[in-house]
Structures are given as C-alpha cells and as structure tokens.
Amino acid sequence: MFEFRVQQAEGTARAGTLTLPHGEVRTPAFMPVGTHAVVRGLSANDVRLTGAQIILGNTYHLHLRPGESVVEEMGGLHRFTTWTGPMLTDSGGFQVFSLQGLRSIAEHGVEFQSHIDGTTRTLTPERAVEIQWRLGADIAMAFDHVVPGQSSPEAACEGMERTLRWLDRCKARHGELMAGAEQRNDGKAVAELPYRRTAVPPIQTLWPIIQGGIHDELRQRSLEGTLERGPWTGIAIGGLSVGEPKPVMHRILERLGPNLPVEIPRYLMGVGFPADLLEGIARGIDLFDCVAATRNGRHGTAWLPTGRINVRGAALKGSTEPLDPTCDCETCTTYPRGYLRHLFVVEDMLGLRLISIHNIRFLVRLGEQARTHILNGTFEGWSREWLGRHYARGD
C-alpha cells in the first residue's frame, strides 16, 4: 500500500505507478477537484468516464458542510460520493489562509469565521489531520501555513518554518490515529447501501507540503526539514501558482528537483492549466490538481489542441462538427458544436457539464499522452513541440 514505482524516466520527467488503498494511479496524472465532495456538476460516473484516476476533496468545505462526522457516519467519502477510486483531501490550510480578515493565525492554529454561517472555528494541525482521518480519503495532506503569492523573505520564512513545526504535530497525531486504525470502525453501525459497497480504507497516508514562497533558499530549507521528518510516501509542493510569474515557478521546480527523493511521488498543488502540466512533468512532477478545468467549463471556455475557444461564440452556431475532433470524451464523440453553443445560449446546465467533462478529459489525456511519450523516450520532443504551438498562440 502507498507504493510508488518509477517505471521510466526521460531526463527529469517520470512515468510511474502509485498504489493506494482504492486503486492504482498511473502518473503523471491530473486530479479533478471535488470541492464539496462533488466535481462541480458531474456524477462520479461522468468523472470515471474522463479517465480520471483520483479525485480531491476540500477539507475546509467538507468540515463546514456536511461536517466530517456526517461523512464518517455514512462510511467515509467513498460511500458518501459513490466514487470508488483513490481520493486525496487537502488540509484546509490554503482555504483558511485565503480568508483575509476573517482569520487570525497563532502558533496553536488558525481561528477563522465560517464563510457559510459566520461561526468561529479553529483549525490546528491536529484538527486538520483528525478531520481528514474521519473523511477517509487515501491520502491526507499536512496542515501548512500558506503565505500570499509574492511574500517577502521574512513572511515566507515564517510560514515555511511554522509549516515544519506543524508537520511534527500532524505526523504525531496521524501516527496515533494509525496506531488505533484497527479499531476504527469497531462497534460502529455503518449502514450499507447494499448495492454499492466500497471498501473502507484500512489506512490513510499523510503527505507533507514544501513551502517557502518564491525564495529558493527557503524552499531548500523547507525540503530538508521535511525530509528529516520522514520517511514519507509522497511529497507536495504548495504555495505556487498564487500570482508569481510562471518562470519563477519553473525555476523553483528546477532548483528543488535534484534534491527531491526519486522514490516517492511529487504533487504540485493547485497547478493545472494545460501548459502547466507539461512544464511540471518536464521538471519531475507526478501529480497535479486545479479547478480551472471545471471553472472554465462552467464559463463556456473549452481547451482544444488548437487553443481555447468560447463555446458561446457565433462561429459555432449551426456547426455539426465535434468540439474537438481529436478528443475521445463523451462530449466530443456525441454532440455537435452547434448544440453545445445552443445549450449555453439558453443557459441549460447540461452545457456546463459537457464542457467540464471535455476540459477534464483534456487534462487527463495530456497526462496519459505525456506518460506514453516518457515510456517511449519521446517526451522531450513532443512536449517542446506542443508547448511551442501553445506559446506561439499566446494562450
């Protein structure tokens, strides 16, 4: 369990397989985000059909609604959502630190006001781990102190060092829960939907998050401190794609790369526009997540190999062509462009769903294609060409 095997590397790019309690994840891979235990507007089956292997849930949102105790009583996130494959939950750190003016930070943890009902709540490293334990995803994330995009070295250092201290506390609490894992469901009547049984994961793993803002030296210290506290079954890089220029993100990944352990998967948090995937994969990243696929889908922006298009555009009126003739998703193999446009014009929610499905499939497929090219040793040329066309368009 939680085994990762690098099958092939080409330069710093890797193709691997991650084994989790609920299944395997062939990497590199994009993970769709199910903020409220649902990938916006999509059924678990819609997501399955995109080829996505693992999805995310947001601890902050699920703590507020429906609450981790409700999810736990119902048998955990897998039974709650009917998604039977691997899942990962974030720690809530990113969300609570984004609540500017509604939260106060102390060494103990973060006190914040719920954006739903205004109630005051506290998230600590221990609490974040406990909530995720009760949600029951395959992978839980450590509670980190996230600083704004281009923070000063001082602010970034404070967040990075606190993240390390909090990592100790997350690890300790997670270890206690793991030690008691055998008793987890003992004596508890978890009602069963007889037609939809899914295994309750016997164990959950905890992944640490590297912080340090845009400062290479802080990033290195964060990595070193994190590895000292290991071993880990995976490692995440947080606090990127939060406003810094893309070349800065690429530089940080390049400087960190040689010092990252090769034998565990690397997850670049919150990053996942199409070009970001290929740039990240080239720099050794294995896992990505981002809400852009579904957010763009809801706004009618579809990603195509030839660049983005607005599905509302007059050019699509009456078109019997598929949205992307090279795509194998449900949307592209079923519906004509003219109908997709019509759905947005009449504001039917089916349109939002169909474009979200396409965009997720687009990123999942990009991961699959990258993987195939890495296995064949053709990744560098292929991705250079892909990115060349992309940047030439100014996307």
Next chain:
Amino acid sequence: MFEFRVQQAEGTARAGTLTLPHGEVRTPAFMPVGTHAVVRGLSANDVRLTGAQIILGNTYHLHLRPGESVVEEMGGLHRFTTWTGPMLTDSGGFQVFSLQGLRSIAEHGVEFQSHIDGTTRTLTPERAVEIQWRLGADIAMAFDHVVPGQSSPEAACEGMERTLRWLDRCKARHGELMAGAEQRNDGKAVAELPYRRTAVPPIQTLWPIIQGGIHDELRQRSLEGTLERGPWTGIAIGGLSVGEPKPVMHRILERLGPNLPVEIPRYLMGVGFPADLLEGIARGIDLFDCVAATRNGRHGTAWLPTGRINVRGAALKGSTEPLDPTCDCETCTTYPRGYLRHLFVVEDMLGLRLISIHNIRFLVRLGEQARTHILNGTFEGWSREWLGRHYARGD
C-alpha cells in the same frame, strides 16, 4: 408508419403500441419535455436511461433560439440533440397565448413579441406547421387558439371554433409539405457527425387538438369538427390542467371518451403529475407530457410511492438509504439520501439533475406499471389502491 395498435383494454384504459419513424412507443406513456431541445439539465443518454420513449420540443422556444433554420441545416432535431428516439413538437400555440399583453390575436394568426429580444413576430397556422416541419420531429401539433383556464362559454367557443378553422389551414399546409417530402433534403448538404448518424424522418404526422374549455358541449363540437377534418393518426386534448378543478378535467375526459376514435392514440397535453397519469389512463388517455417532473426536480422535490419529499429536509442528513428503495433509476440505485441532500445544500447542479432523473423515471415507470396491469387485467384495482393512498396523504 404512424400505426397504433391497441393490444389490450380494461374498461376505458388501454395498452397500445404506437409506431413512429424513430421507433415504437408502448403506451400509456409519459413524455418528458425538452423545452429548448434539452430536457433541463439532462443529456440524451440520461433521458434514455429513465426509460422515456419519446420526448417533446417546444416550437415557440426553438423558433426563437436557435431558430428552425439552424436546426434544419444541422439535420433536424434528432441530429441537433442526439436523441435518436421518437419526438413530438408542440405548435407554439400554448406559449404565444400565454404571452399576456405581448400578443394580439387575429383570424390570420398571432402577432407577439419575443420574450428574448422584444422583436415582433407572427405565428400563423401555416407558419407553425412550417417551423415544425423544419424541426423534423415525428409528430407535429396543429396550431390552436388556447383560452385561459376557466373562460366563459363565449370565449371558449371563439377559441374552439378558431382552432377548427386553423386546423383546416394547418392540414392544407402540412399536406403540401408532405407532398414535397421526397425532395426534402435533395441537393442540401447536411453535414454528418460520422459517429452519430440518425435517420432523417421521411415523413411527419400532424395531430389536431380538441379545445372548448370546461364546457362539455363545446368539447363535443370540437371533437366532431376535428374528426370531420380527419382522418388523423392521433388526437390531442388541449386547454386542460390550466387552473380548472381536477374533477372538472376528469368529467370532460369521461364525456369525451366514448366519442373518441378507439383506433388512434389520445394525448392529454400538459398533464402529468403522478395522480393525473393514473386518472387519465383510467379515462382512456395514452400519452402525457408535463414539466412538473423536471421543475420539481430542480426545486428538490422528489416523488416517492410514499408521497413527495423535499430533498433538502434535515431528515435526510446523513442517511445512507436510497431515495426510493423501490425505484430502479440511476439516482436511487447509486446515491445515498444524505449525499443527495448535501448536493442541494451546497447548491451543486448535480443534485438538480439526479432528482429530475428520478422524477422522470417515476412517471415513466408509472406508465409502465399501468401498462402491465392493463395487459393483466388488474389495472382498476391497482390504480384504485394507488390513488387511495395518494389522496389519503393529501398529496
């Protein structure tokens, strides 16, 4: 084509089979409404999985957006929507007569202002038939003069007589179009989605609509005048379920019944709450349509054999039970109640879709059950018991 066969009758209730260019419809049957060429929020496959055999499109809405010429150029409603089964379009009469203050009625037709862009447009019997011809459904409806719910005998008489005069014009124009049907797609480049070919219906049938408000004598005259103008492959009863008490609707159906031709299907327009189906079937109705299934679904009201429930209700919180343990729809065989409630609480559109799917399946299944009971000669006892429980609950 357009053949109807009554397989079994029990009292005035009938089980039949209607053969249409795009397939068979086993009656009695509920037809989901796809106002804008989409059953709100559902893919063609979602609708297929409910067991629905035929769906509706609204001529008024499709004329405004995307316009019948766009649909025609794309190969007709079937190719536009990817729904491959039978379809029916209404004539737009009900919608334009509902545009109080935005329309003026004359013998020639109805001048109205588009609710989308305010443009002035005219719908005449000929125009309504032409638009539907270009949309290309299996069944087109005659353009009728619909009067408000409880109109005076004078107003109802005027509407009924005009509907008959307009029926002459509809039939004449439809006959011309039919005569030229062989040339229909000649020389026209209908682009094909190579992976989704559907047959273009060679012919379309036209069904008349009986009007006359809540006045039995006017209804009889409407029926007689309609039959004189026949023969028809089906007949509709319009202007009911528009505010009159239910017993009045039932009385009208009972008085009309003995004089309706037995050999063609009878379609009760705009009627389709669960009890209405059984009451209508008992009185010889074969086809129903109504937006209540999807409208209620969007508002979180689900129909169950034990009565309606609000899916947002606190009682569903944390429940691992299926929504309706007796139902075989995707929603009930997949999701726990607690998750459905959560989707409404966090306002994810998946919730709307899942309850719409259940409600449609509920009505489709009620039709299937009624049919089975008619074939077995057990309809009367079964429906009496079903309605008894229903009325006892005060639903």
